[in-house]
Amino acid sequence: MVTLTIDGKEVKVPQGTTILAAARTAGIRIPTLCYHGRLDPIGSCRMCVVEIEGIAHPMAACTTPVEEGIAVISNSDRIQRIREDSLKLILVNHPLDCPICDKGGECLLQDLVYEFGIDKVEYQAPKPARESLYATPLIRYWPDRCVMCLRCVTACREIKGIGAIEIKGEGYGSQVVVIDAEKCQSCGECLSVCPTGALTENLSRFKGRPWLVERVPTTCTYCGCGCQLELNVQNNRVIGVTTQEGKGVNLGSLCVKGRFGYEFIGSDERLTTPLIKKDGEFKEASWEEALTLVAERFGAIKEEFGPDAIGGLSSARCTNEENYLFQKFMRGVIGTNNVDHCARL
């Protein structure tokens, strides 16, 4: 264990802990923007710089491991100036389109600018000529809103192991671009870690403000993995899917289906009752009617042609338990081994 002090308070943490993590253990808040709990520290925003007694240079708390006996000062006039300058420089060209930004109300940049009370920016630079070089039918990139914190780039590489996006160019003209469009699976990991409205979901634009939706925790129905997600519900309509960092077996990650494939829930084309074909036409029926019919027909077919005339095909969208029960039903009740699973096709 390493012992240090932060703002005079003694903290003991394991060797290799960063100053930021040590401060959080001690309940001391150090502001961050690019830091994300699931990613290796990036160190692009410089909001978390702190002073250390006897060390000339301010150090970034997120990337600096603790050392025995150091005395960290989490805030000072100097640190405050650096943090303010970091935010002010972002604001030099950040559009103030918060009223129509999907992220308005849950934007980390908005929160920090509010916290630091920045009401004017004396710095100027022409708007960089950035093109929207990254977008899929499901993900929209707003280059003007991008602060280049690199969370998206890091998440694509570290969490998904894909590395489809990268920073290109130099200096002020650098921007986030797709380096390999083939690799991108539109999983949306990038937009889930974006602290601002630079990456948004194309499907739910203008459908509801973040603070107005009800977030209903549930399990994804697309496969047996059991990913935890939150349906964003407004007026009994699902308008988006979000996750909580680190929650569930998926730790907050989703695939393209889980994150974007929610529109079927409220689709007009969705079947809500069983249909029975009578005289060549499907007619709505009750569950009891339908199940009785199926049971009768199974019984009759089994009687006439034997149980092997019946086969069962189960779905990857069922859980393991449901699939187990299904094969049990086919073998024990129908009496056939003709059972398979769509994931094997």
Add this chain to the structure above:
Amino acid sequence: MAEILFSSWGGEVVDNRSKEPQEYETASKVSLPEYFQQNEEIKALIGWYGIVLRTSEVNIVDLCRTYMEAIQEKSCGKCFLCRIGTKVIADTLGRMCRGKGRQADLEILARLAESISESSKCNIGQSGPLPLRHALEYFADDFALAANGGAAIPAGTYRSKLTAPCMDACPIHLDIPTYVECIKEGKFQESLDVIRERLPLPGVVGRVCVRPCEEHCRRTNLDEPISIKFLKRFVSDYELEKNKEPHYLVEAAEKTGSVAIVGAGPAGVTCAYHLARKGHQVTIYEKLGEPGGMSAVGIPDYRLPRQILRGEVEQVQKLGVTIHYDTQVGKDIKLSQLEADNDAVFIAHGAHLSSAMRVEGENDGYKGFITGVQYLLDINLGKDPYPEGKKVVVVGGGNVAIDCVRCSFRVNKPDVNLVYRRTRNEMPADEVEIHDAEEEKVVFHYLTQPIKVIAENGKVVGLQCIKMELGEPDESGRRRPVPVEGSEFIIDCDIVVPAIGQTIDLSMLEGIDKVETTRWNTIVVNEFTKQTENPKIFCAGDCQTSPGALITACAGGRTAAINIDKLINGLNLEAAEDDYFDKLFDVVKVYDPAEDIGFLGGRARYQLEMLPPDTRKWTFDEVEKGFSPQEAMAEADRCLRCYRVATIAVTEATS
């Protein structure tokens, strides 16, 4: 060296602006050459360590503008303050230079310069605004004028260059911060691509480089240098392990030709690689049956496994390079023939002759007397050079001598001695190699000089030596060893291996015009182009520099390839701006071992796991195991990314 009017270099302020020339103080932290290139005088320097002005003709605001524009251009964009802040500064300075300054600009410049240098992620941002802060402090009047409606300032002539201490120290100038950063981010293939822009042998160099980069690693000032060499080895091993085929950027030149290369050593292979990537037809003539030259002969398998070297050379062959093995130029084929048949010839046959010890008995052909180069060559070809012999004495203090002693155990010779005329401190061999040899229990006889090879019946039975003591320093700065009278003694042995240096066999040059040689038997070339006086013949590697580092040979091969390509395409062969910056940085040092970085350090470098000395000394298995991906990424994360920019103001002199 011309006088300096003002300097803030390295924090030392020398201000002669209000003094008479005879009262001028001199700057101790920097010396600035008078000329950049011929006819181009250096008027001022601005860079990571401050400002040096030689004349008041240079406008300080314009100098800062140019420099900050270069900083902005080189900013990587990966942290907020440097990416946007340096743009704001460069634009503000630009406006001031156009005569549109505002009073508020001064405060903006001062505040931003401070915030950026205090908190940027890497040294571009940390060192970038530093000289601007000096300028605002010591040239306040010039800035006040520019901020208050002063006239537009005419733009001067400047040259800017991005460098880093490690990159500058590397003879082939590998972009080390970038390839290390790629490793940190898990982009191993991209890292290798960066290395291969210049070097085709990452697996070889990643094992045996003498690593001047690590000696100039700025992290040393904080705790320990980055393990640059082994990071390079890691990415190369990773590719092999994943069975990935390397991919090379091949871009054919407008005009292609045929080139003959003498020697398949590091210089020859690197030259062939760069020429092949330009679409030229390259044929290498190699005297031995193996590629690698001195790195195959002189470096044992436990340091550089044979398949690594062969594998990397095979990759170069896949680019279309032909290698004729067992073909000695000068004997099997004449150099004049190659000169006649090709558009250019590159000589890189190395230095394979053993230097004489000048002791009695060394030329008498005793059995058991084997030169270092021959000894290692035999062992590396899988032979025991003298199976009868069990007691070995190696003479010399360089890497070849250390290789000879360590190899001796591995061909089952248990009694191994090394004789060196100075002390351990003066030994030119790699410190790590000496340490490993000590661990393997080589007996070191320091301050000992051989005087006679003793033989019976034509076989070596001992080496007579004399004790030495250190006297006055010689021209190399090392204290000269002098014999202690009456201290003669004999080391019993049956093998004596002289390994005190190698010389160059120049016999192939017979009948060739205009290729000059020096009195040290090296071949004379233009230092920037590697061209000899004979325009078709180029030369680099040990035969041009005398025995040196492998990476220096690779660098020479690359330079030769660039210039051979120019020759074939009818372009002028002249030094590039980068070459002149190399010269400048020989004087204005990019790395200052005394710099106080002012960071929190204490992160020790990752050490490679090694085979234990008792096991390894009897086998040729590679001693050092490589990094795991996690270790490599963590080690790469220690890099401080010390990129920095220097800008000079120059004038076209009439002389």
